[in-house]
Amino acid sequence: MIIDDFEIKGLTSTEVEKAREKFGKNLLDYKKESGFWFALKSLVQEPMIILLSVAASIYFISGSIGDGLFLSFAIVFEAAISLYQDSRSRNALEKLKEFSEPNCKVIRDGEQIEIKSEDLVVGDSLIVEEGTAIPADGFIVHSNDFSVNESILTGESLAVIKDVAPENNQIFKGTHVASGLALATITHIGNASKLGKIGKSIESIQEEKTPLELQINNFVKKMVIIGTIVFLIVWLINYLNSKAILDSLLKALTLAMSIIPEEIPVAFTTFMALGAWRLMKMGIVVKQMKTVETLGSATVICTDKTGTITENKMTLAKLFVLSTQKIIDLKEEVLSEEEKELIQQAMWASEPIPFDPMEIALHKAYENFTTHDERVNFKLVHEYPLAGKPPMMTHVFENKEGKRIIATKGAAEAIMRASDVNPQQKIAIEEAIKTMTQDGYRVLAVAIANFEGEDYPQHQEDFNFELKGIVAFYDPPKKNIQQVLEKFYDAGIAVKIVTGDNAATTAAIAKQIGFKGYEKSITGDELMQLSEEELEKSVIENQVFSRMFPEAKLKIINALKAQNEIVAMTGDGVNDGPALKAAHIGIAMGKKGTEIAKEAASLILLEDDLSKMVDAVAMGRRIYTNLKKAIQYIISIHIPIILTVFIPLALAWVYPNIFSPVHIIFLELIMGPTCSIIYENEPLEKNLMNQKPRPMTTSFFSWKELATSIIQGLFITVGTLFTYQYAVQNGYDEAVTRTMIFTVLITANIFLTLINRSFYYSIITTSGYKNNLVLIIISITITIMAALLFIPFLTKFFDFEPLSFNQLIISILIGFTSVIWFEGVKWYKRRKTLAV
Incomplete structure (x- = not known):
């Protein structure tokens, strides 16, 4: 049966426009705080902005108008940078929302089309099927085995059967289709829907901070507390020496400013949001920020077979008719009447409006091999949904004359149990299945039954079925899948196939694509019988998991997680939902994935291409590594500023x-763009995808990495303090001493930026990395520093003194030497790695 058989034409284009003018868009539109004003409010609460404001006020009160104006400008500049970065982050996330906006199917102008859910209007004829989210309220005009999960509205987790009966024909926005298919007419959209009326609470829902974000915020808070304590001590020391409250306060504020690393939270937000935006441009929609953090740590990927490893282009390829016990290739042989009948019976066992690829293939084969299409004459009168382990499904059709067709299809094991099959027939069936599955064909058994009366059995297995034969489908492996697997293996990531298909078919496809461990497999039923200890051992040893069902998939994920594996899981169906939700990284397919799968997942591959997951892991590793570089740089450069002041x-x-x-604020203005712009734009290091996944440590700031940053900072401090003593010993005044120390810091900052582009490869290697922002930012820094040294007005304003050639060269050399030593450490690392 096709849509035309229901004589539903849907709205015309004119009617759609009128409905949209009258009722608006299908959006839940609640009053929310403006992103700009919220960002501004958060900004004025930032410790650095508060300190700058206090310092500027003191300058104005004490009569230093120039200094006060400069700090006021710094406040505006700092605010502008923060608001710009916040705007970039919000824009990136808004684009992500647009990409993840669900679509729906409607009938308009007599044609079935796909539109964005927000474009749905009152009066539309909506098609909803298993796994989709219902986008608006309406009433059912036709249904096939249709049930809905309404837990979002009722709290009841069990699916509710829906049909055309007046007392049972309402569907509601936000609920999910648990099974079957329905055609419905839309009555309420957006805020007028039932969900919209009770959805005011959506406004109060706040996104939880991720573990990494909490760690970074806690680190910054600790630094603020330390800064406050040191601020009070320095204020007291200065006051006891000078008895000048405002001057003492100003000097204490100087140190407090040097301690607070306010660039770190900005860098984190920028890296994560822009990372998610970069992934989106690659066809990967990240729904949760924590996914970006986790991507680079994935140790295991559990992947579905159909549509992920294979193309999901099901074609009916072979038949086995039990009566003749022959395997027929549809491409090579002319079909007999018995073989055509098997195709017809398999089609009648399918949904009248097919949405499963195998059922679509059966309907298409029926059209190709029948001379008289009987589908328009028969009506579905009773059905049994896909159920059982392994599953089967049954449909009962009847025409106006009372002729009845009862057909079932499903896993051969299930159909044989429900049929009268003698031992010889069973052997023949099993041999045929073995022959076809060894070549990678996916098989279904088909049976028919006779039944008189209207009192149908409660369970489909209670029919007296006659097994007619086997239909075999071929779904070829994707052309790039072998290269994708190799890249996962190179990155130290284990790959496991988790599928509902049988072991032989899965093993055959796995062998074709060079899948490691294709011979090590276990079924869902076998898995469920294992003890906890045996299960944990099994999920590591086995690589192919066949005949899987939701409970078994969930068990696999939890068993892997229990062994500290970071698990990524691909899925597209309703039954994948629990496992997708449980996995560290749930991956839904953008094209063939159901809305339930997409909602449960944390990441969506828009093109259903597993190779994008390699790109996603690479991007995750890149983002995490670059964020580490930025934060290590911030810590390293803050230490000499703090100690040189204190x-x-x-x-x-x-x-x-x-x-x-x-x-201090001038140094802050240089460091901010350096860390959040240069490092965010750094490319993937060439060895990063040949390393094992990084362990998910409890702390982002490991002692080894902190120690590296602290030592780098202390070496720069030695350079600034050596410069201080050198200047004093040579009788230089305070202005020259200050200028030389400042020059050392700026020089060290520039070379630290270049050296920390990699903690493994040399500065010569990283100079070849493609990042145009490095040259731009460093050129701007050098230009500004030259202006401070050689433009008299600026030199005087900053209490500097023009340096002689020797003084300038000495300062630059000290700054360079204080950081270049780390190249020796990197050389030792490389030599040690090559020696292993």
């Missing part, structure tokens, strides 16, 4: 207050 004061050196808030 040590001369604490030890009562000749120039105790070498830097003022003006100098």
